[in-house]
Amino acid sequence: MKKVIILGATSAIAQATVRLLAARGASLYLVGRNAENLEAVARDAATRGAPKVEFRALDLNDCDAHASLVERAWQALGGLDGAVLAHGVLGDQDASQRSWAAAEVVLRTNFLSAASLLTELANRFEAQKAGTLVVISSVAGDRGRQSNYVYGASKGALTVFLQGLRNRLAKSGVAVVTVKPGFVDTPMTAHVPKNKLFATPEQVAKGLLRAADGRKNEVYVPGFWALIMLIIRSIPEPVFKRMKL
């Protein structure tokens, strides 16, 4: 990945990924909501060695703007060969249960806007028969649980969307990489008490790029989540529905 668009570039995982890509000499197009913060990330990337860094402040929930956004990034970097989708919201399960409006925001940001962007990017990558789409999903999408099923559903839908996209693009040589982090110590989880299961954004970024380099399909980062989720997925539903998870 030498010409990469990063969506949700001010998120902690994205910032860590941006640093690694910058050190490799990749050109970057950064997208996020806050222009001031985006500029801080962009200057950091440029100082760390990215030959070209551009950024655009945009609310990615505005799906109508996606086509022109991708076109601009394409023009700015002279084409794209990679995309990292890192935008997302954790939401509040209680609020999402009480009000559809709250739930809809989570589904819109994590799934609908991602699907819209992926449609745009996939069509271009398919046409050029090259490119890597890296998308941050979540272990929460592997099984619905009462404690965060709205967020889980948004990520689960994303995971399924990516499976189909991967299937479609395999013959075009486009890699679709689904990254499923577990708990990550970021501002998104600042309110959650930390334990041994928490990974740093830097660890996740390394795992993410390793998966992208290896054109992997679905990866858990850190890897031990594969085992945890295997167990969680294997519990029969009649038992699972009575559990407190």
Place this chain on the structure above:
Amino acid sequence: MSPSDSWGRFPRVEQRTRSLVWRSDALPKVDGPVLPHGLGRSYGDSCLNAGGTLLLTPGLDRLIDFDAATGVVRCEAGVSLDTLLRLCVPRGWFLPVTPGTKFVTVGGAIANDVHGKNHHRAGTFGRHVRRFELLRSDGSRRMCAPDENPDWFGATIGGLGLTGLITWAEVQLAPIRNPFVMQETVPFDNLDGFLRVSAESEADHDFTMSWVDCLARGKKLGRGLFYRGNFAPSQFERLPLAKSHLSHGTGLAVPMDLPGFCLNRLSVSAFNFLYYHRQRGRPSRQLVHYDPFFYPLDSVYGWNRIYGSRGFLQFQCVVPHATARDALKELLERSARGGLPSFLSVLKTFGDLPSPGWMSFPRPGFTLALDFANRGEKTWRLVEELDRVTREAGGAVYPAKDARMSPESFAAYFPQRDRFAAYIDPAFSSSFWRRVNPVSLPMPSLEGRGDSAVPPASLLALR
């Protein structure tokens, strides 16, 4: 390390933490006083805030600009010196001044106005700071430079993080031709030997420091090894500069707190004896990478854990030339007599280059750093005695390493204290500041904020 500890792990306090993420954000609104906290390498309580909130700055770790032609780097205050070295060494630049660990932040280096082995040549870190932004709790942002808000510049350098939050800073780096140091080790027999080698080394060497055998007594009192060096001359230029940061790594780690019995008089004596005699009484020269030369302890991750869970007390003072010989003698004698002698004792000359910081610690003379395993009252009394000896010698103790200095000593060491106090942000305070200013002195705001102020009880509870 949990942020409730300082590097010496003494004292321990109850405090809350908030992580800072963006330099353009406003300061978080919290009850009680706040204090910026970087990587927590201060040894005592100057990086602690009992009953208050630490504003954790390591999230402010973005680089802003680096000009490889001029060696000027601009970065957020939470960027570590380690990060700067990785950036600048491959491009032919080095830190103008570096302390003995690279795991400190730029903001911390300014707030403590740190010094290094080249103090006699380059002065303190603050001399090389071109400008920085200071964010105050009233939301104001000031550009501070020698010619712009010079009073805020002077108050904040060495200001222990009390004048507000440094959001970003610009530092002038020093050019190097390669990442290697030509190091020479010269043994000296006693304190007079140190003074002699020191005097003859300073003209020709950018970097000097000495390790002192803290157990040698009598005629051998103050014996040790003098290290002096310069960045290697240009014939070594072909060595690979681009890979020069590769030795940054932490090979060893102290995985847990060692039990107290590991460090005793015998083991410390053995270490000191072997370390001194390794040199076999002869001077030697060798070419070394800058990493082991400047940061020998960084290669052992969490080395502070060798002192066990009770932690240790550092003591670093400077004594003026006029009283140095007698004062150093007394300090070394007293520390050797105390229960457990200092494991790593370091002696070095401070030059006469002034710092822009009003509260800066270095001043002309000799500086001695000692560390003592925390054995409770006995250790505290010893450190307090050393503080008194320093005061009587007309010297000063380094706040970044202190856990015991008295309010009287603090006032004597830092004559600009009152001028400085007017620049303290009303929402900022630290355990150290409250300890050395036990009266309500420069914290008028605490009364004004009623319930949110730190209850006096917590001041008493702080030993």
